[in-house]
Amino acid sequence: MKQLRPQLVREFTALYGRPPVAVTRAPGRVEFIGNHTDYNGGTVLGAAIARGVAVAIAPRADGRRRFADLRDRRVLSLPGGKPKKQTGARSWLNYPLGVIAAFTKFGLKAPAGFDYLITSDLPIGAGLSSSAALELSSALAFLELTGQKAPREDVVKIGRHAENHFVGVPCGILDQGVSGFGQKDRLVWIDCRGPKFATVPMPAGAQFWIFNTHTKHALVDGLYAARHKACMAAAKALGVTLLADATLAQLNAAREKLKPDVFKRAQHVIEEIARVAATVKALKKKDLTAVGRLLTASHRSSQMLFENSTPELDFLVDELVETSHVYGARLTGGGFGGAVMALTSAEFGAAQARKVAARYAKQFGAKPDVLHTETGDGATVLRA
Secondary structure (H helix, E strand, O other), rough: OHHHHHHHHHHHHHHHHOOOEEOOOOOEEEEEEEOOHHHHOOOEEEEEEEEEEEEEEEEEEOOOEEOOOOOOOOOOOOOOOOOOOHHHHHHHHHHHHHHHHHHHHHHOOOOOOOEEEEOOOOOOOOOOOHHHHHHHHHHHHHHHHHOOOOOHHHHHHHHHHHHHHHHHHOOOHHHHHHHHHHHOOOHHHHEEEEEEEEEEEEOOOOEEEEEOOOOOOOOOOHHHHHHHHHHHHHHHHHHOHHHOOHHHHHHOHHHHOOOOHHHHHHHHHHHHHHHHHHEEEEEHHHOOOOOHHHHHHHHHHHHHOOOOHHHHHHHHHHHHHHHOEEEEEEEEEEOOOOOOEEEEEOOHHHHHHHHHHHHHHHHHHHOOEEEEEEOOOOEEEEOO
């Protein structure tokens, strides 16, 4: 982290011919537990991780907005004014452009011309929310560029607004909230109805291992939206605004009124909210064995009821929960591909991770990427 700012300053200067006026960074996140509970008004636990997205920025006098990614250094130039949605190879621009579009909705002045450079050590499409990290690091960069301030809650909401209304993903506040409020050695608890944010200590010795399957993790292709629609339909049938207001008894009483798939989606959400509460209690008792059982139960619910898992993710969970020193495992993120998170003790190491990856490769023909990470701090401006 200490070397990130000077490195990005050097790269920005080499690309654009002058140094940036600000460098910002926001972390990716692990969805610890609370799968698809956020947009249903429920609670969720997440962890900011020690990997993320950084942005360097400097103003331009001609009003043009120029973007580049350190991975290919290709400068993409857009006119100023109202942002327009991009397609194809430029689709990643929709995240910072969505943030610009959201600024005026929150009473902020949108940035005019600028040069912009990002770098990331987050794997794309792994369920670690590189999109939220990009949104929040962009929001902080635009605030610095324009000399404006905003409460952290608003920065988080701006990121979600960009994703919902510009990118087109009907996500809740989980990803942006964890990236914004993360703290090292703590989990972020969010009551998504407020939203309200708090942190919960992570017991010493707990570690995260991420197994990225590289299977499709496409949330905009309708699968995520279909689950969202089913949840809203269930809430309406139960006479509540959001499923967080419903009980399992209410759902069972209304079973005959609901399509079978809608019933299952609602059952997952209601039971998952209860699992979040149980996990908080177990964490406060430092009972990682109980936490692990809840994580695995969450995955089984995603697998059987919400049906947002895949054979690849299920295989990894099956393998991991039978491996020594693993407390529990579950898919992390929206699902439909992506990654599995394993919560382990310090005794679980790279050798065991490689064995799991090798068994996966034998089954599916390609090894998953394995990422060992830890909790990290939330979005911030990197000062000199």
